[in-house]
Amino acid sequence: MKKLSLLTSALMVAAAVSFTVPAMAQVTLTDADRARIEERKSRKTQLPGERVGRGVTKAFELYNEEKVDEALKVLLEIRGGNDFDNAFLARFIGNLYAQKDPKQAIKYLEQATKPDVLSFADQAGSLKLVADLQSMENMHRDAIKNYESWLRFTGENDADVYLRIANAYYQLQDYQKVLVPIDNAIRYAREPNKQHYMLKMGALYESKNYPKTVETVETMVQLFPEERQFWVYLGNFYTLVENYEKSLSALQIAYNNGYLESESELKLIGQMYANNNIPYKAATLYEKYLKSGKIKKDRTMLTAIASNFQAAREFGKAAQYYGELAALTNEADAYRRQGFAYMSIQRYNDAIKAFEASLARESSNAGRVHMSMVDAYLSQGKLREAFASLQQAKRDSATARQANSYENYIREKARVKGITL
Structure with a gap:
């Protein structure tokens, strides 16, 4: 029941998002390519000398x-009699080196694959x-080249290999x-994979393509509605495109399902209430988690609570928190x-x-x-x-004119009441 409600909420937040993946560059096989692959598959199996x-x-x-x-010592002492023998031998040596010396493994595996025998x-x-070994060794450009060679050689659109290239x-x-x-x-994954979407989100974010980042995370919360962090991402990324209303909607869904856990997440939803002109909700949420200890009591938070209560016309509460702010900071402005x-x-x-x-703390x-x-x-x-x-106000140039207008x-008023000033 919870999953259904989350999915419904996700669809409400991102109703306009389509799941269609745009056409992208991929392995496209001609008839000649297919014939080559089939010929390669059916080639008579060779045996080493x-x-x-x-x-x-x-x-x-x-x-x-x-x-x-010891196994490597045996193999390294052998000399093959032809290209196949040498490739067959290099492959075994490379596989053994893969467990202990990736660079040597790469060297021998490249010798093994070069003649394509x-x-x-x-x-x-x-x-x-x-x-894979080149990726482990941070030889990423070489890794991409060999993954792409694998795609062309096999003719397969393999989701995992595309992920590794990405x-x-x-x-x-x-x-x-x-x-x-x-x-x-x-596109080619058998079922939606969180890792794929996380990588796409990260690439779009790092490219500063925030609208597309938002679209991607909207899809993520539809596909994986119970993944709490995705709702937090969505709330954050909406702020990058200044869509504070949708940010609040996403964060409310997350909050109602208990997905907002950290101090920064709780502060974010409070800020979104404030940005959407709901200061009372902002103030009471901050107050709740300040009292529980989930939000740290500091100058910034006390100011936020007090100012939001003031904006909500809860002046008694505002005065209370301005007083706490004053006690904490001893600042004249708080008083x-x-x-x-x-x-x-x-x-x-x-x-x-x-x-x-x-006045006892500042004269400005x-x-x-x-x-x-x-x-x-x-x-x-x-x-x-x-x-x-x-009379004190008249001494300040900033208020002297206003004070003079009050004086008469x-x-x-004093004359009428018979009061001597």
């Missing part, structure tokens, strides 16, 4: 006794083995050239913002205390803070205190 045959038999017996060095199966197997190009950081073979791997939040819910005495704390915004105190005192009818704060109002 007596001297080579005896040596290989002895070496094989030593190999079965796990005496690889081995049986069809041995020639094909040797071409693939030498390519991976070799990826290791070379030639990301554009990854795409043709990896699409062929996807100032706490004061504004208190003003919004008419907690004027608390606002004044916060403003005073701000002093005029504005004093003007906020003027408003707080006036709201309480405390004209003397408001007038005193006004306060003086008149």
